[in-house]
Amino acid sequence: MSIYIKRLSISLIIVIACIMTFNYIVDPLAFYRLPTWYKAQYTTNARYQLPGLIRNVPYDTLIIGTSMSRNFVESDMNAMWDVTSFNASIPSGTAREMKLAFELGARSHPELKNVLWELNFYSLARPPEDVEDEQGEFPYYLWDDALWNDVRYLFSLYPLKRAREIFFANIRHDHRFRDIEKLFKFPGSQPLTVDKVKELINIPSSVAKSDYQFEIMLRNFRTNVLPVVREHPNVQFYFFYPPYGVFWHVRAHKQNPDYLEGITLLKSAIFEELAPYENAHLYDLQDQVEITHDISKYIDVAHYVPAINQWILEYIHDEPPLSSLAEAAAKAQALKEQVLTYRLD
Amino acid sequence: MIVGICTNEVWTMRELSMLFNSYVFLFQFLPIVFLLFRALHRFRTAAFLMIIFASLYFYAYWNSDLLYVIISSIALNYGLVKLLRARPRKWLLVIGIAVNLGILGYYKYAGFFVETISDLFGLGLNIPNIMLPLAISFFTFQQVAYLVDTYRGETEGHSFLEYVWFIVFFPQLIAGPIVRHQEMFHQFRDKALLRLNMENIEKGLTIFFIGLFKKTVIADTLAHWVNDGFSQSAQLNVVDGWITALAYTFQLYFDFSGYCDMAIGLALLFNIRLPINFDSPYKALNIQQFWQKWHMTLNRFLTHYVYIPLGGSRTGKKRTYLNIMIVFLISGLWHGAGWTFIFWGFLHGAASVICRMWKQLGLKMPRALAWGLTFLFVVCAWVFFRAGSMEEAWNVLSAMARIDQLTFALIWQNKYILFGLFLLLLVVLFARNSIAIMNDHHAGWRRTLFVASLAAVAILHLDQVSEFIYFNF
Numbered sequence: 032m033s034i035y036i037k038r039l040s041i042s043l044i045i046v047i048a049c050i051m052t053f054n055y056i057v058d059p060l061a062f063y064r065l066p067t068w069y070k071a072q073y074t075t076n077a078r079y080q081l082p083g084l085i086r087n088v089p090y091d092t093l094i095i096g097t098s099m100s101r102n103f104v105e106s107d108m109n110a111m112w113d114v115t116s117f118n119a120s121i122p123s124g125t126a127r128e129m130k131l132a133f134e135l136g137a138r139s140h141p142e143l144k145n146v147l148w149e150l151n152f153y154s155l156a157r158p159p160e161d162v163e164d165e166q167g168e169f170p171y172y173l174w175d176d177a178l179w180n181d182v183r184y185l186f187s188l189y190p191l192k193r194a195r196e197i198f199f200a201n202i203r204h205d206h207r208f209r210d211i212e213k214l215f216k217f218p219g220s221q222p223l224t225v226d227k228v229k230e231l232i233n234i235p236s237s238v239a240k241s242d243y244q245f246e247i248m249l250r251n252f253r254t255n256v257l258p259v260v261r262e263h264p265n266v267q268f269y270f271f272y273p274p275y276g277v278f279w280h281v282r283a284h285k286q287n288p289d290y291l292e293g294i295t296l297l298k299s300a301i302f303e304e305l306a307p308y309e310n311a312h313l314y315d316l317q318d319q320v321e322i323t324h325d326i327s328k329y330i331d332v333a334h335y336v337p338a339i340n341q342w343i344l345e346y347i348h349d350e351p352p353l354s355s356l357a358e359a360a361a362k363a364q365a366l367k368e369q370v371l372t373y374r375l376d
Numbered sequence: 377m378i379v380g381i382c383t384n385e386v387w388t389m390r391e392l393s394m395l396f397n398s399y400v401f402l403f404q405f406l407p408i409v410f411l412l413f414r415a416l417h418r419f420r421t422a423a424f425l426m427i428i429f430a431s432l433y434f435y436a437y438w439n440s441d442l443l444y445v446i447i448s449s450i451a452l453n454y455g456l457v458k459l460l461r462a463r464p465r466k467w468l469l470v471i472g473i474a475v476n477l478g479i480l481g482y483y484k485y486a487g488f489f490v491e492t493i494s495d496l497f498g499l500g501l502n503i504p505n506i507m508l509p510l511a512i513s514f515f516t517f518q519q520v521a522y523l524v525d526t527y528r529g530e531t532e533g534h535s536f537l538e539y540v541w542f543i544v545f546f547p548q549l550i551a552g553p554i555v556r557h558q559e560m561f562h563q564f565r566d567k568a569l570l571r572l573n574m575e576n577i578e579k580g581l582t583i584f585f586i587g588l589f590k591k592t593v594i595a596d597t598l599a600h601w602v603n604d605g606f607s608q609s610a611q612l613n614v615v616d617g618w619i620t621a622l623a624y625t626f627q628l629y630f631d632f633s634g635y636c637d638m639a640i641g642l643a644l645l646f647n648i649r650l651p652i653n654f655d656s657p658y659k660a661l662n663i664q665q666f667w668q669k670w671h672m673t674l675n676r677f678l679t680h681y682v683y684i685p686l687g688g689s690r691t692g693k694k695r696t697y698l699n700i701m702i703v704f705l706i707s708g709l710w711h712g713a714g715w716t717f718i719f720w721g722f723l724h725g726a727a728s729v730i731c732r733m734w735k736q737l738g739l740k741m742p743r744a745l746a747w748g749l750t751f752l753f754v755v756c757a758w759v760f761f762r763a764g765s766m767e768e769a770w771n772v773l774s775a776m777a778r779i780d781q782l783t784f785a786l787i788w789q790n791k792y793i794l795f796g797l798f799l800l801l802l803v804v805l806f807a808r809n810s811i812a813i814m815n816d817h818h819a820g821w822r823r824t825l826f827v828a829s830l831a832a833v834a835i836l837h838l839d840q841v842s843e844f845i846y847f848n849f
Binding site: 039041045189 | 574577578581817818819821824825827828829831832835836837839
């Protein structure tokens with residue numbers, strides 16, 4: 032090896048080591064530890080920020096879901112359920128991402144007792160191994176325990192950019208994004224109006240004819256959700272179907288006539304799959320007309336106002352889960368009829 | 377960037393690409409190919425075959441559906457080469473050139489042609505959506521040049537394997553430099569080709585990392601301002617307009633020259649010297665000088681194979697001016713199938729004609745003024761090169777002309793980007809260029825630490841994989 036190559040290699044190792052050491056000490060995504068020696072400012076880039084928080088925030092109850100679950104307020108749940116919770120919901124989360132979130136939580140928190148798990152058709156409708164990576168690569172290296180691939184975090188531009196943001200936030204006394212509980216919450220903003228729903232209901236969504244197929248959703252459930260329940264008998268799983276506005280289902284039905292039949296079948300199938308497990312509790316909130324038919328409780332065709340998250344917490348805490356296949360099927364059938372008879376006025 | 381839509385699936389360049397600035401290229405493809413090349417140093421034919429297959433794999437990684445285009449093109453052209461060597465007949469050369477340009481025309485210009493005819497005559501024709509094979513402009517031009525040189529009897533004795541390597545060699549396959557057989561084939565035959573040459577490796581790594589830094593750190597950072605500026609061209613104020621135009625001026629330079637640096641560096645790892653393509657073009661004092669320093673191999677190609685056959689400067693002043701204009705219009709069209717590219721070519725043609733007239737009149741200009749005018753012209757012309765439409769280009773240029781809007785507050789608002797652009801101007805004007813740094817080769821600690829820092833920072837930026845601008849052409 033020539034002197035040049037030797038010196039270039041040594042120089043490269045020194046520079047890379049300096050960058051990695053900096054990222055390890057500052058740890059801008061709180062991947063190794065919650066910051067103690069500087070005022071943290073977290074990012075709302077959930078797929079990068081959540082792994083560190085799932086590892087390092089103390090909790091015994093984990094909330095897993097999509098943006099529909101983002102507005103579960105941990106302190107409210109703690110008071111109501113007498114637990115210490117952490118909300119690990121991932122916007123547009125797929126079932127595989129939810130599995131990754133749970134497994135990371137279970138590995139880092141052996142004391143984990145409860146999981147509140149949102150069963151969202153959107154999350155189940157994609158192939159089981161899918162993660163959300165249209166906006167950028169999914170950072171698997173943050174979601175596993177392998178040490179060797181930490182190099183992707185330690186020698187990466189993103190944490191350096193985050194470190195810069197944190198530095199300037201401290202200089203400018205910018206106190207946003209410091210409170211973990213408020214980090215990913217979104218406000219109720221303007222409630223929906225009938226006119227807006229009429230407009231939105233005709234805008235094509237991701238519900239295409241090829242999506243939301245019963246077989247894919249069931250396969251996804253069996254791959255990403257069921258094994259988790261089976262392998263963690265000491266953890267209580269509270270599954271719920273989020274109460275979308277009925278108009279969401281109406282839109283999906285308009286775009287795909289097989290949609291309603293698919294989710295009706297799926298709900299019965301999921302009940303049967305979970306029935307053997309005493310640690311699994313299933314709630315279907317989608318036929319609750321006082322919620323799903325009240326436009327003022329929604330900010331778009333899918334997302335409800337934060338008060339509904341509070342209501343869900345109360346409901347699941349106070350009410351019994353589905354207890355029979357007949358009950359599960361009846362509730363699914365009720366939703367189907369509500370969708371078919373719904374009139375927007 | 378979306379390169380094609382297949383039924384419901386949108387394939388993005390990021391998914392399909394093996395760019396020089398990607399993990400898969402840097403940490404898988406390149407080390408494997410380099411080690412195989414070293415391992416096969418006693419087996420010339422095997423080494424040639426390995427380079428050829430590796431290059432085709434590199435090419436097909438983007439889109440294997442269109443691999444047949446380059447393979448057919450090579451087979452067709454080599455067949456023509458054999459015929460021309462046997463009997464150099466002009467009509468055969470003309471057919472060969474026509475077929476090559478026909479293929480290029482079909483894939484690259486059919487849509488533009490049909491759209492223009494349809495708009496011109498209000499025919500409402502369906503615009504064909506033809507997927508453009510990667511690098512077709514480059515490998516077509518290179519092969520057309522080879523056909524012409526074969527007709528002239530300059531390519532005797534070149535073997536098929538040498539020819540294929542000449543066309544598909546992965547460092548220069550995608551975006552040049554456009555190489556000529558005179559500078560390549562003697563290297564293929566050099567006994568030192570397969571030997572381990574540490575100096576080449578050292579120089580290759582140095583210039584490769586400089587290029588990688590130019591591309592991933594500078595050009596891709598500037599891309600944000602450029603994309604924002606052009607996408608909101610109607611809302612730009614005077615400072616935004618200048619930021620947009622200047623950012624693109626530097627983005628294009630650092631992107632393309634960075635790519636060429638990487639190509640030169642990669643080729644050196646395989647003991648091949650590629651011609652330089654840039655020689656500090658923004659230092660030019662007139663537009664002719666600019667074209668002697670910018671995309672030099674394209675300029676060389678157009679001079680040899682278009683300008684001189686048209687008569688060059690031997691057929692009177694007016695004809696010379698016409699020839700210059702034809703060359704630049706072809707250059708514009710080569711860069712892209714659109715009126716903005718043609719107009720950009722026209723502007724450079726007109727400027728070159730004026731420059732020639734100025735020189736013939738024996739007029740002089742202070743150096744600073746000459747540089748300022750040349751740079752200003754190049755910046756303004758780049759706006760057409762980048763804009764999606766003539767309207768978009770006028771929007772940016774109109775914004776730049778609104779000097780009455782200029783206030784200190786507006787400048788202060790944009791102080792960081794303006795300062796950054798000023799620093800880049802100083803770099804392109806006063807810093808040594810990458811070729812000079814490579815040639816001044818030594819193993820001092822400062823040098824290795826400098827190169828290592830560029831490499832580390834560039835690799836840090838790999839997360840933001842993006843395509844090279846010149847891949848569109």
